[in-house]
Each structure stands twice: as C-alpha cells, then as structure tokens.
Amino acid sequence: MLHGVNLVIPAGETHILFGPNGSGKSSLLATIMGLPPYRVTSGHILFKGRPVEAVPVDERARLGFGMTFQRPPGLDGVTVEAFTAAIGSADMLKEEAAALDFRGFEERDVIVGFSGGEIKRWEILKLFLKRSALCLFDEPESGVDLEHIAAVGGAIDPLLGANAPKSLPRTLLGNTSTL
Template sequence: MLLKVKNLKAKVIEDNKEILKGVNLNINAGEIHVLMGPNGSGKSTLSNVIMGSPKFEVIDGEILFEGKDILKLDTNERAKMGLFLTFQHPQEIEGVKMRQFLINAYRHMHPDKKVSPIELNKKLINLCKEINIKPEFLDRYVNTGFSGGEKKKSEILQLFFLEPKLVIIDEIDSGLDVDALRDVADAINKLKKDDMSILMITHYQRILKYLQPDYVHVYVDGKIVYTGDAKLAEEIEEKGYNILSEYVDVDTVKEW
C-alpha cells in the first residue's frame, strides 16, 4: 500500500471549522484515482492535509505513506518521501529560470542520486520532446507570463522530471481547451506507465474521455461516500451529484 488515509478528520486553524469528517482512501503503486465532488465540498482541503499544509490541523485519523505515519512530518519532508502536489494557480517566480528551478528541485528531492548537471539537462530536453514542449521553455522564468495551458505543461514537466511516487493533481483540467486537455491526459497516462500513482481532484468529467482511472471516488461533505469506475463519472456528468441517492446514503461511507 503506497498511501493509506484512515478516518481522517481535519479543521481549518483560522476559524476552527471542521472540513474533513472521516476520509478513508487507499492507493497502491501505479494506480490512477479520481476524486470528484461539488464545489466547496473540501476536495482541495484533503490534498493540502495530505501534503501537510500548516493551515489545517488533523484532529483524528492517520495518513500512512509506504507504511510510515507522516502526520508529524512537514511539507518538505513529505515531498522528499515522494509526495507531490500540483496547484490550481501555480506561483510565478520572477528571475528564476525553469531549468535552474527544476535541477535544484531534483537535487533537493533526490540527495542520494549523484547526477551531474549535464545529465540532468539532457534529461530535461528529452522530456520536453516527449511531452510536446519546446526546449526554449526551459529558459523562461518559472510560470512568468505563461498561459493557462503553459502553466499546466510546466507542472506536468515537473512531475516527469522530479519522479515522485504519488502525485496529487488539483484541478489541472480547469480552463484548458480540448487540445491542451488531451496533452495533459496523454502525459498522465504516461506517468502511470512509469508506475507512478496519481490522485486527480476535479469536478469535471471531460478529462476522463482521455484518461482511464482505476477508481473514481465521490466526495461529499467531508467524506468519500462512494467508489466506482469511470462509468460512475459519466453518470455524474449526465445527471449531476443527485445520482448518489441511487447508490448510497451520503451519511454512510462505502468501504472498498
């Protein structure tokens, strides 16, 4: 088991509001999981709590990564273990080029790997070709002046290059046109082939036209209330989240 989340409850420190109300989730190596739910249901809170955001306090439950309890680890330590979170709105870093940023990040995440800057640069250029990014992209400042699609590609490039074990992708399909969406989905499918695990958070079904997840989870009011396959996402897209009443009482978490 790569990631095990058990009865996880967490609150926002600022206003003491409980957002996660008993989340259960198991992810094995090489699996793609999609987490869907209405806006404002707390999906992004789950990703931030898994990564150790200081804005939230865990009040019950556990998070195990490769069998190790990570609740007391800070975000940096979790990243070194192989956890990676993409952002809905990636931060711009003026004056820092993508190439420099990625090579430094790789060394930070993999201090035991003795790889020369020349080798890392070659790897970056090859990855750009593989995921349809022009090599000149590496000489631009991080996310500065990037279009929405370029910011998404920037994060996909980071995923391939940094080689995390589990990627949490938060609303990466938001605001993309059809071509950019297909490019992102193709890249994610390649990540799975590399035995990387993925938790994708979204409230859109459209990316699933190009992506085949192993599991689709429905998240409502702080809990995962149902788990199915890609067909479940199609039904939600067609009929809305009211379809859940056909499956389960939303006050009951379906174990799987």
C-alpha cells in the first residue's frame, strides 16, 4: 500500500524511481497503469489534466499509457506480427523492429523462447508501435546480463530522444533497484 505519493511529471520529461526491492516502485507503476489489484483509494491520477483513476486499463492504453514489465507473460499462439496488427501498427513493424535490431521476430510468438535482452527489446518496441505518450518502465534492466544493459538503454534512447517525433512528446517514469 502506498501513501502520500505526490508526483508531477511534465510532458517530455524522464523520471526514474530508485529504491530497494519491496519499496512500492512497481506498485506505483501498476497503479498508474490501472492494473488490478491496485487501485486509488484517495487522491487523483491526472493525465493531460484529466482524472483517470476510475478509467479502465484498456481505455488508459487508448489514451496513450504504455508499460513494460519486469517479467511479461509469453503469448503462445500470438505472433509478434499478429499482435502488431491487433494494435493497428502493422505498417510500422519492419522499420521500428530494424531500428531496435529486432528483425526476424515477426513470426515468433510474443515472448515465447525470447532471451532476457530480446524480451526487453520487444517491450520497448511495443511502446514504439503503440505510440505511447506515457511510458512506464518497470525495471527495464531486470533479467538482462551486464553485457546487454547498454543495448537496452540504447533501445530506450530513440523512444525518448532526439529522433522521437516532436508531435508526440513522450514522458517516461521508470524504476530500478540498482544504480
């Protein structure tokens, strides 16, 4: 349970929460995303000036919320290509996948048999394809070996950096238990 959280993140800014395991970082992100069983019992979550604490997770996703997970589930029988088509981004898949060195994954089932680094690149690619305005990163380094931490950071950079479309300023809130 979280109490007394007051956080303002202006559009286009990146904020990282540091803290020990079990301190509520992931719970905060899940609450912002609207994932059960987390709920707001007092106060508000505002997005673009609109209160969203009563808005269901699917509508938050349509509003521009996107989240990467520490341990996302595999989706047996759902290919990357089919998932991408379902979110309306099939036209962007090849170009964005190439930018993240994620070519050749179109026919593979989402997350099934992916390495730690492949999972994280898929999670980042998902935010690109969804055109998320608010990107919530739950420990993006989790499950990635030391050799590939820089690659994950390099994949996140274009999502937020100089090459990001100016018409879609992305805001990032992430967490980590490591420095």
